[in-house]
Amino acid sequence: LAKTTQPISMDSYEGQEVNITCSHNNIATNDYITWYQQFPSQGPRFIIQGYKTKVTNEVASLFIPADRKSSTLSLPRVSLSDTAVYYCLVGIPKAGAGSYQLTFGKGTKLSVIP
């Protein structure tokens, strides 16, 4: 059964680089891989999106290998305010339907320690 898998939690000290990997062994061919950040009592907030190789914006980088079976969100020099839950979102093809199911990972709770 196709699914997405992320580590449940991670701890990091302030100033360190954090890498969170999401495994998605069967994603839709033409689907993007998107990462979201969620704080308590808020809706998820877009961080970064990519299709293949590497994408970088002002807050994060996203690394996607050629087989697209995983993706890694990289947060450079985290601060206390980066403490949140991080989700990957991919499209998983539906069997026989010709469409896809948007599927979130279970989320990785990142705790940044002073």
Added chain:
Amino acid sequence: KAGVTQTPRYLIKTRGQQVTLSCSPISGHRSVSWYQQTPGQGLQFLFEYFSETQRNKGNFPGRFSGRQFSNSRSEMNVSTLELGDSALYLCASSWTDSQETQYFGPGTRLLVL
């Protein structure tokens, strides 16, 4: 510009009742998606609407339905509520496709007693 708004923010219902949740997308956005978030199952996709048509649907029973109006505002309805429907229901909007950057609202927290 204003973000995605959802009403009501909190709701308490009893089993067997039905509920309607509302979502107003960011101005100009035509795609609206709904998600259910629970501690056990995480974020699960319910459905996506574009130009008043359901374009994609998740694996939820028929008790969960939705619609979209000509102004892109969307409603979600859950009939015959069950205890397990207690969750945070999130609405997200994007320009034309849920694969684009989605902007989420704060959610409606539904408690079924």
